[in-house]
Amino acid sequence: MFRKQFILCLIMSLLITLTLSPYASAAAIEFTDSLQAQFNATADKAGGTTRTKLIKQYNDFKSEQKQAMDWDDRISALHYANEAKISEVRKRIKDIDKDKIRRLEEQLQTAKAKSQHLFDSYTRLNKQITAAKQLKDKTLSKILQSQADGMKIVVTLARQDIRNKQAALTAAKKDKTAKAAKIRSILSDIDPYKSKIKGDKSAISTPNKLLSTEWKNFKAAVKANDAVRTSDILKRLLTLSSQILTKKKSIYNYEQKIESIIARAQNQLR
Known part of the structure; x- marks a missing residue:
């Protein structure tokens, strides 16, 4: 988990470093030494309260430009962090209850596979009963029906087990859909x-x-x-x-x- 967070932070840092901030000022404001010298000369030439006013205005502007750059950095850092987190949340939405659903699917398939031979036998037995009745063989019909009655309870229990497992899987998928919808609604x-x-x-x-x-x-x-x-x-x-x-x-x-x-x-x- 720590390694994953470290890599995420590294990627964000590279994005911030290599990508031009979408919030940065378009104006190229550079406070060069030569410009400072020219400004000082202008302020000194004016003298008195005008000089004081000019110096304050200039320093205030420089301060605001520094603030603007600082805000650009803060905005970019938070923006890229947010985008990375949103991407991670959307990825995790797809994995909601993934293990639980896979386990329920496996249980359902196992139950079906284990019961299939029982169901096939029960089906064949009932076909034999129908055939015996058509032949009007009461003795055979009675024997076969007795066997079928004995199997019916087991078959009923097996079918109910499959229905229960199918219901649990359906409920889990429905729950996942509801959870995903709720999270997507929050992100909206x-x-x-x-x-x-x-x-x-x-x-x-x-x-x-x-x-x-x-x-x-x-x-x-x-x-x-x-x-x-x-x-x-x-x-x-x-x-x-x-x-x-x-x-x-x-x-x-x-x-x-x-x-x-x-x-x-x-x-x-x-």
């Missing part, structure tokens, strides 16, 4: 959250594009040492990044909801 609760995640990802697209454009404007403004324009752009950048952060937090919350639903499904498999 995930769908609305996946739709909400899709909606939030779509909602992030617009501010991401605007963020990319504003970031280009920001680099041009600091290069030109335009403090007023730099501040205005930073204000817009903060607004956009705040919108993106809100959506990413929302996506993570939905992934947590999905995680809880999966846990409910897993509990039904224990």
